[in-house]
Amino acid sequence: MTVKIVIGLDGTDTGERALTFAKELAAKIDDCELLVIYVIEWSPFTFQTAEENAQRHKRREEEVELATSRIVEPAIAALKEAGFKASGLVRHGDVAETLNRLTVENGATQIIVGRGSSDGFAKRIFGSSTQSLVMHADVPVTVVG
Amino acid sequence: MFNTSRFWLTPALASVAASPLAAQEAMGIDQKVNEAFASLTGPFVSLIFAPFPGTNFPWIVMWLVVAATIFTIYFGFVQFRFFKHAIQLVKGDYSDPNDAGEVSHFQALATALSGTVGLGNIAGVAVAVGIGGPGATFWMILAGLLGMASKFTECTLGVKYRNEYQDGSVSGGPMYYISKGFNELGLPGGKILAVVFSIFCILGALGGGNMFQANQAHAQISGIVGEYPGWITGIIFAGVVFAVIVGGIKSIANVTEKVVPIMGILYVGAALIILVVNYDMIGWAFGQIFAGAFTGLGVAGGMVGALIQGFKRAAFSNEAGVGSAAIAHSAVKTKEPITEGFVSLLEPLIDTVVICTMTALVIVISQQLIIDPETGNYMLNEAGTAIATVDGNSGVSLTSAAFASGISWFPFVLAIAVILFAFSTMISWSYYGLKAWTYLFGEGKTSELVFKVIFCIFIVIGAAASLGPVIDFSDAAIFAMAVVNIFCLYFLMKLVKKELASYASRLDSGEIKKFSH
Numbered sequence: 001m002t003v004k005i006v007i008g009l010d011g012t013d014t015g016e017r018a019l020t021f022a023k024e025l026a027a028k029i030d031d032c033e034l035l036v037i038y039v040i041e042w043s044p045f046t047f048q049t050a051e052e053n054a055q056r057h058k059r060r061e062e063e064v065e066l067a068t069s070r071i072v073e074p075a076i077a078a079l080k081e082a083g084f085k086a087s088g089l090v091r092h093g094d095v096a097e098t099l100n101r102l103t104v105e106n107g108a109t110q111i112i113v114g115r116g117s118s119d120g121f122a123k124r125i126f127g128s129s130t131q132s133l134v135m136h137a138d139v140p141v142t143v144v145g
Numbered sequence: 146m147f148n149t150s151r152f153w154l155t156p157a158l159a160s161v162a163a164s165p166l167a168a169q170e171a172m173g174i175d176q177k178v179n180e181a182f183a184s185l186t187g188p189f190v191s192l193i194f195a196p197f198p199g200t201n202f203p204w205i206v207m208w209l210v211v212a213a214t215i216f217t218i219y220f221g222f223v224q225f226r227f228f229k230h231a232i233q234l235v236k237g238d239y240s241d242p243n244d245a246g247e248v249s250h251f252q253a254l255a256t257a258l259s260g261t262v263g264l265g266n267i268a269g270v271a272v273a274v275g276i277g278g279p280g281a282t283f284w285m286i287l288a289g290l291l292g293m294a295s296k297f298t299e300c301t302l303g304v305k306y307r308n309e310y311q312d313g314s315v316s317g318g319p320m321y322y323i324s325k326g327f328n329e330l331g332l333p334g335g336k337i338l339a340v341v342f343s344i345f346c347i348l349g350a351l352g353g354g355n356m357f358q359a360n361q362a363h364a365q366i367s368g369i370v371g372e373y374p375g376w377i378t379g380i381i382f383a384g385v386v387f388a389v390i391v392g393g394i395k396s397i398a399n400v401t402e403k404v405v406p407i408m409g410i411l412y413v414g415a416a417l418i419i420l421v422v423n424y425d426m427i428g429w430a431f432g433q434i435f436a437g438a439f440t441g442l443g444v445a446g447g448m449v450g451a452l453i454q455g456f457k458r459a460a461f462s463n464e465a466g467v468g469s470a471a472i473a474h475s476a477v478k479t480k481e482p483i484t485e486g487f488v489s490l491l492e493p494l495i496d497t498v499v500i501c502t503m504t505a506l507v508i509v510i511s512q513q514l515i516i517d518p519e520t521g522n523y524m525l526n527e528a529g530t531a532i533a534t535v536d537g538n539s540g541v542s543l544t545s546a547a548f549a550s551g552i553s554w555f556p557f558v559l560a561i562a563v564i565l566f567a568f569s570t571m572i573s574w575s576y577y578g579l580k581a582w583t584y585l586f587g588e589g590k591t592s593e594l595v596f597k598v599i600f601c602i603f604i605v606i607g608a609a610a611s612l613g614p615v616i617d618f619s620d621a622a623i624f625a626m627a628v629v630n631i632f633c634l635y636f637l638m639k640l641v642k643k644e645l646a647s648y649a650s651r652l653d654s655g656e657i658k659k660f661s662h
Binding site for chain 2: 040042044045046047048049050051052053054055056057058060061063064091092093098101
């Protein structure tokens with residue numbers, strides 16, 4: 001049976017370490033598939049100007065494009081090069097909630113994420129999200145330091 | 146929300162006119178501009194705000210209220226039948242998680258609300274209650290409830306007939322649904338009506354959505370720090386607005402968009418605190434509102450006076466039928482245009498039924514309006530034009546005094562709220578005006594820049610001068626938008642009915658279902 005593992009990336013060094021750890025783990029499993037997910041933090045309950053709203057669809061596509069080309073695709077390429085079966089997803093939403101939902105939807109059995117780095121933006125996005133994920137995930141979560 | 150100026154500025158102008166000597170002395174350039182402008186635009190202003198013959202009931206108010214009533218009946222009281230569904234939509238119960246990152250129903254609602262919640266809720270209500278008595282509140286609530294159906298109609302059409310461009314951006318609003326909708330129905334004149342609407346929309350944006358706001362913000366600031374030239378306020382405001390709409394400095398807009406809702410919540414919160422502290426008087430206050438609605442309780446004009454003031458304030462505050470909200474709502478990403486209509490019907494509810502009623506209750510409970518102890522009726526001021534108040538306050542200062550009687554430091558918060566509301570209303574209307582502008586002159590960086598620069602110049606003019614006639618004209622332009630918009634909605638409403646029938650049946654059959662989150 002194929003074991004599916006989700007790797008939650010945040011574009012930082014700890015995300016890279018999560019990727020490395022996932023590779024080591026996957027190497028020990030016979031039939032393993034890796035799913036790289038990058039979640040762009042987004043809440044439907046923020047306040048925006050009318051102009052931002054009108055531009056939103058375009059911005060969303062730009063954000064997805066950027067995350068795909070800069071983070072997810074290089075990670076998939078690296079995994080494939082190392083001989084693993086790998087695919088990727090980029091989504092908007094609450095990081096912990098979305099990561100968990102996509103894991104369940106795709107039939108994966110565990111999540112590997114980075115601890116979150118200490119610099120402002122990434123911490124805001126991933127620091128607390130990691131805690132939230134650990135608390136609420138439906139599958140086992142490995143946090144890589 | 147814009148027309149408060151009429152009540153404040155008209156007495157000032159009247160006093161100038163009444164004293165020829167003073168008029169001559171004050172005859173500066175401003176005055177000359179005013180006079181030239183007034184004579185040019187006077188007929189248009191008089192036409193829009195003309196009363197029915199033999200009454201003082203402005204026909205434009207009737208136009209808005211009758212339309213709201215017709216839409217309410219035509220759509221079978223949609224504002225009540227789909228109220229719960231509207232809340233569920235805003236909560237995101239029906240939003241596909243895979244569409245996350247697009248404009249949500251909540252965001253579209255919040256954006257549209259920040260364009261309407263403002264001076265009308267603070268100053269306008271005080272004017273209504275000050276002239277029409279507590280009974281005006283009853284009619285205001287009724288007009289707000291009916292106005293929900295107008296919003297529903299125009300916002301559904303706004304999303305249905307918006308333009309989506311290759312780059313993914315969108316443009317929508319009455320000008321688009323009028324031209325496309327008329328085309329679809331095979332009716333002539335859609336393009337012409339859309340152009341006329343756009344012209345009024347640009348004028349309304351520069352006036353009520355800009356000059357009036359700048360003017361009132363300056364009045365508030367100078368009320369606190371003392372008199373100083375208005376152009377200073379104008380330049381500062383224009384600079385900040387310029388930075389946002391031309392410079393694209395989103396952080397300022399973002400801060401405002403976050404602070405404005407907080408201000409709104411703070412305002413309602415303060416009102417609630419005052420109501421809770423005076424809970425024993427709430428029953429009495431509602432008694433005054435109901436009694437006043439049908440008897441007038443001695444106010445000038447009696448029951449009809451209360452009714453006119455209530456209807457007027459509601460219509461001017463929530464902009465239902467004006468078409469502006471349709472522009473704001475059209476950006477939302479949805480497969481079902483009608484869902485945006487459901488969401489938008491919450492706007493008049495929040496703006497008029499909740500926030501305006503709060504203001505009215507606080508004013509009534511604070512007993513700023515003087516009651517004759519012998520008759521139990523309200524006492525009129527010396528001129529007999531409004532109810533006498535404790536310190537002779539009216540407009541925003543009446544609201545301020547009412548809140549101060551419960552929370553002494555609140556006037557400062559209120560002043561900040563007025564300034565922020567004015568700013569966010571300007572940002573919203575700069576967008577509405579821009580959309581009308583690009584409809585007429587085409588999308589493009591240069592075309593957009595021209596409008597944005599004009600918009601900023603008008604902020605300085607609005608803050609610098611007490612241009613009564615200009616502001617009267619801008620108000621008239623906003624309601625002229627409603628004349629064109631509602632006229633067209635009567636033709637287009639059957640398209641909305643089709644959407645409503647289809648959506649309702651799919652909702653009943655379970656084809657449209659909630660996403661589990």
